[in-house]
Amino acid sequence: MYEHITGGGLIGQAIPASLAHEGDMMLRALVTDLAEAGVEVVTTRDERLAPTDLPARVAPVGDRRQRDAAMEVCQLESDAVWPIAPESGGVLERLSEQFMDGDRVLLNSRSSAVRVTSSKLLTARRLSDCGVPVVPTFDPRQSIPPQYNRWVLKPDDGAGCLGTRIIASAAELAPAIAELDPEVEHAVQPFVAGSAVSLSLLCGDGRAALLACNRQRVAVVNEAFCLLGCVVNDSAAQGEYAAPLAADIAAALPGLWGYVGVDLLLTDRGAQVLEVNPRLTLSYVGLSNSLGTNAAALVLGLLEGQWPDPDIAAGAMPVTVNLEIHYAP
Numbered sequence: 001m002y003e004h005i006t007g008g009g010l011i012g013q014a015i016p017a018s019l020a021h022e023g024d025m026m027l028r029a030l031v032t033d034l035a036e037a038g039v040e041v042v043t044t045r046d047e048r049l050a051p052t053d054l055p056a057r058v059a060p061v062g063d064r065r066q067r068d069a070a071m072e073v074c075q076l077e078s079d080a081v082w083p084i085a086p087e088s089g090g091v092l093e094r095l096s097e098q099f100m101d102g103d104r105v106l107l108n109s110r111s112s113a114v115r116v117t118s119s120k121l122l123t124a125r126r127l128s129d130c131g132v133p134v135v136p137t138f139d140p141r142q143s144i145p146p147q148y149n150r151w152v153l154k155p156d157d158g159a160g161c162l163g164t165r166i167i168a169s170a171a172e173l174a175p176a177i178a179e180l181d182p183e184v185e186h187a188v189q190p191f192v193a194g195s196a197v198s199l200s201l202l203c204g205d206g207r208a209a210l211l212a213c214n215r216q217r218v219a220v221v222n223e224a225f226c227l228l229g230c231v232v233n234d235s236a237a238q239g240e241y242a243a244p245l246a247a248d249i250a251a252a253l254p255g256l257w258g259y260v261g262v263d264l265l266l267t268d269r270g271a272q273v274l275e276v277n278p279r280l281t282l283s284y285v286g287l288s289n290s291l292g293t294n295a296a297a298l299v300l301g302l303l304e305g306q307w308p309d310p311d312i313a314a315g316a317m318p319v320t321v322n323l324e325i326h327y328a329p
Contacts, residue, residue: 001034002074002095003027004085007044008067020049022282022323026084029285031056033296034082042074080105084280086159087118092279106257107299109203109278113255117276118157120187127273130252132245134273135265138188140177146170150191152225153177155184159277161218161225166191168223192272194265197237198230200283201246201260204302208250208260211298212290212313213237214283216263229323232286233316241271243310249276258299259284286319 005015005023027043031054034041041056044067052058059074061067075081081099083106085092096111109117116122124137138144140153151167153176158164167173173188180186196216202209215234219226231237245264250256253276261281263274287295291312298308 001027001030001041001043001082002071002084003043004083004091004095006046006049008046008061008064008070009085009091011046011061011064011067015046015048018323023084024049024052025285025321025323026280026282028052028054029288030082030084030280030296033288033294037294037297037300039296039300042077044070044074075099075104078104080107082107087114087278088155088157088159088162090118090157093118105303109257109260110255113253113257114278116253117256117278119185120154120156120158120189120275121185123276124187124273127249127252127276130248132248132252132273133270135189135192140180140186140188144173144188148190152189152191153180154187154189156187157185161227164225166220166223166225189274192265192267194267194272195236197264197266197271198281198283199242199246199262199264200232200281200287201250201256201262202298202302202308203250203256203258203260206251206254207307208246208256209298209308209310210243210246210313211295211308212283212287212316213239213242227282227323229321230283230286232283232290232319232321233313234318237266239266239271241266245271245273249273258302259295282321282323286321290316290319292316 003023005019031041035055043056044061045058047060047062059070061070081104083095085095093111093114096114099106124134127134149170151173153165155163167176196218198214200212212233215231215237217228261277265272
């Protein structure tokens with residue numbers, strides 16, 4: 001498997017401590033689950049980060065050439081590849097295509113689905129066309145409806161809260177758009193009041209199994225959103241909306257496969273989707289403990305056509321995942 005932030009994807013760049021912390025949490029959770037499922041895991045590790053005691057064979061990498069060589073060896077020695085990477089900059093799409101071209105089983109969404117979900121604009125259009133309720137999403141280069149006051153400006157292919165900016169009034173939106181880097185695609189969404197929630201799904205062949213409804217712990221810091229963590233299978237995030245919404249999203253994006261995260265808002269007008277993440281998300285860190293079953297084994301079961309019980313989350317326990325403690329690389 002390959003975790004982009006900690007596995008050498010930022011060779012030649014500084015590694016933000018918060019991203020390294022989150023990447024390490026997801027890496028540890030997934031490797032532990034795979035090892036417990038009887039899978040021999042090989043992965044890479046940026047030499048600038050502290051060594052790990054993961055139950056895996058870890059190849060240290062110090063430069064791009066070493067990283068690429070280590071990834072090639074790991075891929076050749078593996079039957080399947082599970083990438084964890086951001087959609088931004090096309091990283092996850094390129095990795096998905098690379099691993100599929102290498103004739104290995106890809107334990108992740110297909111590149112066609114990654115391509116759509118990497119864009120907030122394309123995702124909103126696809127879901128809306130299929131009748132899925134979404135937060136209105138606009139291209140800042142086109143006409144913006146005047147009926148909203150506060151806005152959120154974000155990179156079109158951004159991951160999570162990175163690069164988000166809250167615009168306090170309609171009058172400030174046009175100047176903010178004028179200041180944008182023309183080389184970077186952006187999306188504009190109204191600031192919608194509601195509870196921040198995410199869904200953890202198991203997807204394949206246009207179907208979805210609901211594994212968890214999670215409360216997102218989000219703060220506003222310096223007019224931007226900051227993710228502090230989440231509570232996996234929190235009672236405040238539960239509702240009859242979840243299973244039908246999951247099914248509609250999977251049908252609209254049939255290339256989704258394996259673990260998929262969905263960010264949404266619960267508003268007084270119902271659930272509205274913000275974005276779809278075709279990869280592991282922070283909620284995975286607490287998922288196995290919440291369900292009382294190995295979440296990675298559920299993904300592997302899809303290879304044999306095995307689907308979990310529809311009520312798998314019925315007896316789940318809430319598990320808190322914190323992002324508030326970071327370390328310096």
